[in-house]
Amino acid sequence: MPGMFDERFARSVNVMCVHDEQGALGIGIGHVRDGVRFHEILEELDIDPGVAPDCAVMHGGPVEPGRGFVLHSTDWGGVDTIEVQPLCGLSTSRDVLRAIAEGRGPTHWLMALGYAGWGPGQLEGEMRHHGWYAAEGHREILFDTPVEARWMAAWRAEGIDPALLSTETGQA
Numbered sequence: 001m002p003g004m005f006d007e008r009f010a011r012s013v014n015v016m017c018v019h020d021e022q023g024a025l026g027i028g029i030g031h032v033r034d035g036v037r038f039h040e041i042l043e044e045l046d047i048d049p050g051v052a053p054d055c056a057v058m059h060g061g062p063v064e065p066g067r068g069f070v071l072h073s074t075d076w077g078g079v080d081t082i083e084v085q086p087l088c089g090l091s092t093s094r095d096v097l098r099a100i101a102e103g104r105g106p107t108h109w110l111m112a113l114g115y116a117g118w119g120p121g122q123l124e125g126e127m128r129h130h131g132w133y134a135a136e137g138h139r140e141i142l143f144d145t146p147v148e149a150r151w152m153a154a155w156r157a158e159g160i161d162p163a164l165l166s167t168e169t170g171q172a
Contacts, residue, residue: 013151014029015029019123024123027090028059030150033059041068041111050102051102057112059113060114061112067114070100070109071090072089072091072096072106072110076099078091078095086137138154
């Protein structure tokens with residue numbers, strides 16, 4: 001879901017993980033969290049990095065910026081895994097981190113710190129005012145597209161040339 005107008009969400013791409021009458025929770029996958037690497041997080045949690053790559057960590061959003069989330073392929077699941085159908089799984093426990101470090105985790109994954117959250121009806125209101133565009137989720141954008149190309153890839157997958165987007169809207 002590419003965001004458009006709030007500067008905190010400029011060129012953001014979010015995986016909408018929960019959206020119900022209680023509100024919504026999305027994980028940002030379009031920006032890297034500066035100065036944070038995956039091995040640092042593992043070491044802070046006393047997990048031996050083992051075979052895990054020392055990759056970048058995503059800036060998941062402004063809410064609870066120290067809380068970790070792992071978006072991953074559905075070939076792995078733990079007790080706390082939420083299915084984000086049909087795109088991926090979402091896990092928040094140390095179990096997924098240990099599994100990744102030990103080489104028995106999901107085939108595809110990325111880690112984010114923080115999330116974007118909306119109260120009941122808030123996201124719907126923002127969408128009515130053209131604040132967000134709900135794009136179809138694509139695994140290849142999530143797991144195979146470089147971070148800096150995800151925003152453009154999400155628009156292109158929708159058949160939209162982002163160069164033609166306007167930052168001004170009207171109402172009839």
